Amino acid sequence: MKIMKDKEMALVKEILAKLGASEEDQELVAEATVDADLKGFTSHGLGRFPQYLISIKAGTINLEDNxxxxxxxxxxxxxxxxxxxxxxxxxxxxxxxxxxxxxxxxxxxxxxxxxxxxxxxxxxxxxxxxxxxxxxxxxxxxxxxxxxxxxxxxxxxxxxxxxxxxxxxxxxxxxxVTARGKIIESKRKGLDLPDGWALDENGNPTNDPEAALKGSILxxxxxxxxxxxxxxxxxxxxxxxxxxxxxxxxxxxxxxxxxxxxxxxxxxxxxxxxxxxxxxxxxxxxxxxxxxxxxxxxxGDLEVKRIAEAEANGVAIDEKLYEQLKGICDDLDIDIGSYVEE
Known part of the structure; x- marks a missing residue:
């Protein structure tokens, strides 16, 4: 599955609009989310977006920000x-x-x-x-x-x-060695971590993202x-x-x-x-x-290359992230199928 740049912008903005965010915040959050995905930092784009909704519901993100x-x-x-x-x-x-x-x-x-x-x-x-x-x-x-x-x-x-x-x-x-978001993304995707990334809570090297999140990153x-x-x-x-x-x-x-x-x-x-x-x-x-x-x-060269590829081909969405986004959209009466391509 994938999502094109303009569709991703529109999806993020519609979700935030349904939650009561201001038009300015909708625009800025959408721009930053898309920027992360286009540059290849998918752990900080749509992959991180569901966490913002948890924060909104918990009241730790103030929709009346000033x-x-x-x-x-x-x-x-x-x-x-x-x-x-x-x-x-x-x-x-x-x-x-x-x-x-x-x-x-x-x-x-x-x-x-x-x-x-x-x-x-x-x-x-x-x-x-x-x-x-x-x-x-x-x-x-x-x-x-x-x-x-x-x-x-x-x-x-x-x-x-x-x-x-x-x-x-x-x-x-x-x-x-790596961003925490990439550890979280690896856990979501069920992937092992490369050697030399993290330690478990006992200070031993680990390839398990869950153990790494409980331990430390090098x-x-x-x-x-x-x-x-x-x-x-x-x-x-x-x-x-x-x-x-x-x-x-x-x-x-x-x-x-x-x-x-x-x-x-x-x-x-x-x-x-x-x-x-x-x-x-x-x-x-x-x-x-x-x-x-x-x-x-x-x-900066790598980001330029990634942006060009993502703008042409879209941003890949793994199955687990899709299910998270679909659950969010279903709750808000949004048709995710109008945004995400198979």
Whole structure:
């Protein structure tokens, strides 16, 4: 089974409309969900969407969301997301960061009291569209055990960084070997995990996704990934007045209040010098990189390829996800057959 881009947008929006979400939230959640699927991060697209509905029913996503700017300077803002959709809160936070960066050169916006927002790179892309550099950090429910420890304490803590250019230059990655969403997706599909991804609750290597979810995911690159995830935990926890360590809930437990934090950093290259010159030099460097070998890849190349393929052929939906979506649609009197193709 598969779903085409426009159909996926329409399906998500219709479901959210039936649940009482605002038109703005419908649009933003749909855009972020489709963006994840087109880029191949299916664990954060429709595959994660049923969790948002659990949160809505549990009241941990506030349909009457309205962000509150609690503190502000020309370059900094601290936002209370008021438990709104993570996608909507993050979009607004990034727009504030972009506006401030265009005024003073660099801006940093912290967010607390928000929700899971999909893929991190969706928000750094917003900065690229405005010819700005975008950096996005977030923390999550504990998933990584400190190096040498057995108990999960640190989140998979993703980061996304995008550079404006004629090429699509961006990285969107968890600081763990894999995102928790991929573990959840493997469990749904009944697939074993690759070696080296996770430990069970006793600290032993495991290929069982259920055991991994009870245990911990390994950081990428050993100490380097662990150190990076730990530092991001501080920048998106204590710094922005959000949860940290055991205090983070809601990203993997949709029926609990979400206590994660986010940090959005935007840099306007034009404040350093001529933007066209910056872009030309960046493209020259990318050309040098590509010239070093026929199979050389630039961060972002894979997403460009995946987007083109998904827009042409649609996004695959496995049987278990289809059944989840069908159950949601049946409850809301929506004909899923008008959206999903066999």
């Amino acid at each position: 962000i509150i700017i609690e503190k502000e300077t020309p370059a900094i803002a601290l936002i209370n997301g008021n438990s709104g959709f993570g996608q909507a809160v993050s979009y607004k936070a990034m727009q504030i960061a972009i506006k401030k960066a265009k005024e003073v050169g660099i801006a940093c916006v912290g967010v607390h009291n928000t929700n899971h927002f999909g893929v991190t790179g969706f928000y750094s892309d917003l900065a690229l569209r405005e010819n700005c550099i975008g950096l996005v950090l977030a923390n999550t429910d504990p998933a990584i055990a400190p190096l040498g420890g057995k108990e999960a304490l640190i989140g998979t803590n993703p980061l996304a960084l995008g550079i404006p250019s004629d090429s699509y230059i961006t990285v969107d990655m968890a600081t763990s 950081p990428f690159g050993g100490f380097k990934g662990y150190a990076l995830s730990l530092l991001i935990e501080i920048l998106t926890g204590p710094l922005v007045q959000a949860g940290y360590g055991h205090g983070v809930t809601g990203t993997a437990s949709p029926d609990k209040d979400c206590t994660k934090g986010d940090l959005y950093v935007v840099i306007d290259p034009s404040k350093f010098g001529d933007f066209d010159e910056f872009k030309a030099h960046t493209e020259d460097f990318i050309s040098q990189v590509r010239a070093t070998g026929e199979t050389v890849a630039i961060p």
